[in-house]
Amino acid sequence: MTASSVRVALDLLGGDGAPDVVVDGALVAAREPGVEVILVGPPDLAADLLKARGAAGALEVEPATESVDMAEDPVRAVRAKRDATVRVAARLVRDGRADAAVSAGSTGAFVVASVFTLGRLPGVTRPAIAVTVPATHGPVVLLDAGANVECGADLLGQFALAGAAYAVTRLGRPEPRVGLLSNGTEPGKGDALRQEASALLAQLPLSYAGYVESSAVTTGDVVDVVVADGFTGNVLLKGLEGMQALARETLVRALDDPDDAVSALEPLGADRLGGALLLGVPGTIVIGHGSSGPEAIAACVRLAAESVRERVVPRVAEAMAALVARRRAEAGLAGATQE
């Protein structure tokens, strides 16, 4: 451990391959300098798994006995399970014992546990899941990728500000271009929600580029941030994952030696795209894909550590302050204190 180490709480019981895959990924991640992994789960189980890998005592373990099943209602399950791994992991962040938390388990449960435990940044109604897609001309941030099925225009405005702040730090784009996902780029396109949101985004302190189509996520030459409601964003993300799987299968069938071509598609795989940041909570929360393998788990830990170092959360908080100021001005509260 070093003074500058980033401490990442990792859900031992989250993911299709848990707990074995999680431990394997944790050991890979912990080899990187400046990263400490805290396994969150049953201590006996963690000890046995580490011992079996010749790594007894190599990682700190935080006790947590319960897990949330993928089929459970996230809110009810998290409410009922105080000792669930996702709750305990978020609690470590809240209490300053970890700098970030990672889980590849139920996305809904982790989002809910994070909000219940950490709360929300001022100005944030609901946090959004931000995914960085490796597009042709450079990465694109897509959000919301599934945290909020139903959204209003104000919520989409929040996503836009948070996503832009994320792109500044994560993608190194000083003035990221932001687009609103719609069914066409012409101003007359979109449903009532998109039209209202587009008018709002045009007024926010953003480099707003208007409507974009889903191809903007994969080309990367139109905008740096694509804003969507969580339902549409999730459908798009799953579609991208499906297309990757289809392309992979097609190559395997068509080529005599498809290994190079298939490996070139790996960055677009479900277990790679699944490493996503929850933007809007006062803590660094990374959501891994359920099908994550050890390398993907390690990549999630890496994303968490980098996000802490890049101060993503404080930058998102600063961006949201602009929205708070706007709301207060609209309510005639400009210059007034909150109390």
Added chain:
Amino acid sequence: MSAMGKASVDSPDRDQVFAVVRDAVATVLERPPSSVTWDSDFAELQADSLALVEVAEIVEERLAPYAPEGFHIPDEELEQLRTVGEAVTLALARL
């Protein structure tokens, strides 16, 4: 934590529980605590079901020191709440 410290185990009175609920509502809905009254209606405050659960989570945690056996507001009862006063009454009954 609220003004009520963890060391105390005396049952909180109505005013203390109201203060906890009021602060939780103010935090979740980003409103000045002074704007949240006993009669404040959750629907008028635009508190959706998830916001109410967030409020319950905060209230449960802050009142937990007064309930050694555990303090939990069942979701079924939470869904029936209409006002801040009703939430205070429910919390007092559950403590």
